[in-house]
Amino acid sequence: MRTVAIVIAMLAATATAHAAEINAFISTAIKAATDELLPPFERANGHTIRASYAPSGALIPRFERGEPVDVFLTDAPAIDTLIQRGKIVGGRIDLARTGIGICVRKGAPKPDVSTPEALKRALLEAKTVGHAAPAGGSITAAHIQGVFQ
Secondary structure, rough: HHHHHHHHHHHHHHHOOOOEEEEEEHHHHHHHHHHHHHHHHHHHOEEEEEEEEEEEHHHHHHHHHHOOOOEOOOHHHHHHHHHOOOOOOOOOOOOOOOOOOOOOOOOOOOOOOOHHHHHHHHHOOOOOOOOOOHHHHHOHHHHHHHHHH
């Protein structure tokens, strides 16, 4: 979260004296952090952040269609793909790390997922397993499907 704040501060330092409207594509994986950081930034600098939140897999097509964006905060593989396609200038800065969580129904016992073997056992014993879909742009979907394979 501190590094996201640094990027926002750097953006403020390089902005002109006039208030600006900044279009930002932001991965939902870091929405909680940016929800805390953006309002104080706007109040302190007079800039308006038009944040558009979505999974990175949904943001990339919008970017490629030419939707205006000044700041793109998303996962490293997505940025690398855009660099390889020549859509953005090479180089990226890793700001934060996120993880994948496991949820269980309220009142249900917490499964043992402390080892790969325990996770496999928990998944095989579960009555149902839900996960994000790649079609919705989820960056975790490919990882989860790899785990299932």
